[in-house]
Amino acid sequence: MTTRLALPWLYEQVTAQLLADGTPVVSAFGWRIPAQQVYGNRIAWVPGDPNGAVGTMAPPRNPGGDPRSLGTLLELFTVTINGQDPAEPENEIKQYSITRYLRDAWFRAVYHVAHGIFTVRYEEWITTRTERRHGTALRIVTELQTAIFDVPYPETGTGYAPPDTGAVIDVIELDVTEQVIVHPTDTP
16 A cells, blocks of 8 residues: 655645635745745745754544554644735735735635645744845744654665666675675766
């Protein structure tokens, strides 16, 4: 049985819902995304809270399932919503409004996809910007109930990351013993 990690699944589902609703926004996932220069309407999803905390463990929600749930990670993630109305960069009501509308559209999409398994921990306006040409930004820290299933690591089935297979191995026979020499490959 294949299991999926809940946060990437939620990101994909919410992004698809926003697209289907016609919401004018670009969604991006990853730790480097918020540091990139922002122009226009964008929702950046970053695992963890602003301090890097992953979340906390809780008992399993449905312990008798198949696969069996070993526990529930109350996984934190941070969403930064940037809104911009470039037609009127000096009109702060318009800049506020576009960001609030994007926030409400994001919340609606998350609600429809993950009702009952997410909690908004806190929201804050990002007020460190000195230039109004970038619009406004809102940071939302959210908690997602993520099941930890009793299944092996999905890539190898062994429970461990796959070994480095990018090496060439030479075996030299020396009487009754063998010597293994590992050479790094020239190709990645």
